Amino acid sequence: MATGRTHRPATRSRGIPEATVARLPLYLRALTALSERSVPTVSSEELAAAAGVNSAKLRKDFSYLGSYGTRGVGYDVEYLVYQISRELGLTQDWPVVIVGIGNLGAALANYGGFASRGFRVAALIDADPAMAGKPVAGIPVQHTDDLEKIIDDNGVSIGVIATPAGAAQQVCDRLVAAGVTSILNFAPTVLSVPEGVDVRKVDLSIELQILAFHEQRKAGEEAAADGAGPVAAARKKSADKGPDGDVPAVMPA
Amino acid sequence: MATGRTHRPATRSRGIPEATVARLPLYLRALTALSERSVPTVSSEELAAAAGVNSAKLRKDFSYLGSYGTRGVGYDVEYLVYQISRELGLTQDWPVVIVGIGNLGAALANYGGFASRGFRVAALIDADPAMAGKPVAGIPVQHTDDLEKIIDDNGVSIGVIATPAGAAQQVCDRLVAAGVTSILNFAPTVLSVPEGVDVRKVDLSIELQILAFHEQRKAGEEAAADGAGPVAAARKKSADKGPDGDVPAVMPA
DNA sequence: AGCTGTGAAAACCTTCACAGCG
DNA sequence: CGCTGTGAAGGTTTTCACAGCT
Structure with missing residues (x-):
């Protein structure tokens, strides 16, 4: 994602994977919300749900930071907030x-x-x-x-x-x-x-284009399978230029 | 199973990898700029530089769309603009x-x-x-x-x-x-x-936090080799599980 | 018993390097 | 020759599944 010209592999022994770093702020936000509600501890399952990831991923992520949980119990919310904040460098200004x-x-x-x-x-x-x-x-x-x-x-x-x-x-x-x-x-x-x-x-424009890609794909599948969608698949795009004529005419010149 | 609904792309039918889809808008933007300068063709090397990726990745990405290049020459700019636009669903409103x-x-x-x-x-x-x-x-x-x-x-x-x-x-x-x-x-x-x-x-906040993480890491490395950087809010880097003067008391149940 | 922490397997993505074509 | 297209190798990320601690 980051477009650093020359990004270093950074596979140091102490290195936290980039994918994990990108999720730490998400965990932190969920933990902060729990903290404000004075929830003392949380399990990986609960926290993962709040952060929108699955629990195995969360546990693996945390394992790169250290062993901050208690088996049979879960994680101490305040303690984790502090550890993640520190790891992200948010304890400074x-x-x-x-x-x-x-x-x-x-x-x-x-x-x-x-x-x-x-x-x-x-x-x-x-x-x-x-x-x-x-x-x-x-x-x-x-x-x-x-x-x-x-x-x-x-x-x-x-x-x-x-x-x-x-x-x-x-x-x-x-x-x-x-x-x-x-x-x-x-x-x-x-x-x-x-x-x-x-x-x-x-x-912003790139994000929309990625959505458009998936949107188009959905529309195509809908036309092919008809009514298989779990959600409002009955919907039709009005501004479409012909859903049937939109079949991939892949044809290199 | 958990109630989490993390969207699973499922990669159906004409499966273009998600990572590739995310880069198509980047290529499109670079191509559009070339098109406006009336550049007729471009090599994978040139286009990759303009899009900020390496050429092998770009060629691999394009290979998922089809064979739209000409060996020994490169890619036709206008044609590629059209193909990518179509793939992304941008030919419709x-x-x-x-x-x-x-x-x-x-x-x-x-x-x-x-x-x-x-x-x-x-x-x-x-x-x-x-x-x-x-x-x-x-x-x-x-x-x-x-x-x-x-x-x-x-x-x-x-x-x-x-x-x-x-x-x-x-x-x-x-x-x-x-x-x-x-x-x-x-x-x-x-x-x-x-x-x-x-x-x-x-x-926005998440992006900044990710930057802060790397910024902190840089500051730490700099301290190890001196550098007189402009920002020198050096924080003590504690070892793995160094439970020294940390914030609140760790309170296991 | 319950939940974390983690090796191992699987899936995914990137890079290499070269065959093959214009 | 020059450049694309692509198998194969290498690397990273996710998922599985269970050992191990509380």
Whole structure:
């Protein structure tokens, strides 16, 4: 998923598999909810259900962190919250900058989930001089000219790019040069970064296209088998251009 | 069996691996850029670089679609654009509804990438009566009460949830009952859906947490070899099961 | 008895390396 | 020759199933 230019295998003895790392935040969220309800312990089965995974996977994931459970009982909720938080590095404060304060950037600045877990929006940066000084989510927008200084003054190592695609690589280069080593990219473009810099991307359009693929597949199966769907299969797409004519006409030229 | 409904792709009939499907939009974007520059053909090496993957992977991916290249030459850009679009189901029109028109929902409604590829924002829906009728991105917001009718009238099969976490499952249930079979979820919660419904989630907080994990790991390695990095909030890395001055008392029953 | 932790098996994905075709 | 298409190898992730602890 992450598009690091040269991703290291990282198969260290102490290495936690990437797939596991990606699920830890999910477990943490479920555990936090249990914690708020003052639930003292939880079994792998229950926690897995809350996180939307199966219990064998969860136990395997936890086994990479250590032996934090009690056989016959389950896991201590508070203790696990702490261990996972520590493993993810959330026991420290991460100042973050958001570059590109358009609709999306503003929405991100306002997003509560950012602040809730160790992340602090240290600065908002935009290239439009007209925006400079204007507060968004209570934080004054600063101009791109000062990007390097802002990064440096705040000790920022994580940057969020929410600019238009055309500006993203340039912004990325400046962030990296200024010392940022992790980037969350919302611009629909592939960023190239030097080794050692992590990039994760979020692309709304790509997610929709993946859904469309499966949606199309479902429609095709429905036409072939008719009424086999467990859910509202009786439904028909109105904007379709002919479900029957949509048969794969695979034909290389 | 557990009640968890993790969607099982099942890989039926014309099985394209999930990992490949997830990359097709990436290739498509790179190809579209080439097409706009009137580039007639492209090699796997070039296209792979533009999409940020390696060429062997790209060729393997394309091999699942068919033999669309020409040995010694490469791929015909226009032809590939068409084939991938068709495979992804983008040659048809997908009406989409966005539920929850807060900061994020409004940003999504304004996001150009939606409209660009077969997706059309058919309606915006919000629970706040004060928003009803107010146009966002040129589309009037409608009230949640009319959700079912809106889905039905527009033949919507893809829904986007941008509500607060607390409302997400309820909205999801109504969307599914009304006939939606693909959901893109921005709310930080696990949705449970019946079999046959696809859910993809986008969680900003999770992405940041994954970055924080790697960032922390980098900081730790740096400390071992010195480096004078900009961010030096070095945390003590305890050994495997080092139960020293940890947070609350470990309290096994 | 109940539930975790984990080897082993299975499934899935990526990379290699080269045959085969234009 | 150059580049695609693909078996085979190698790596990662998931699932199984049960030993082992409480």
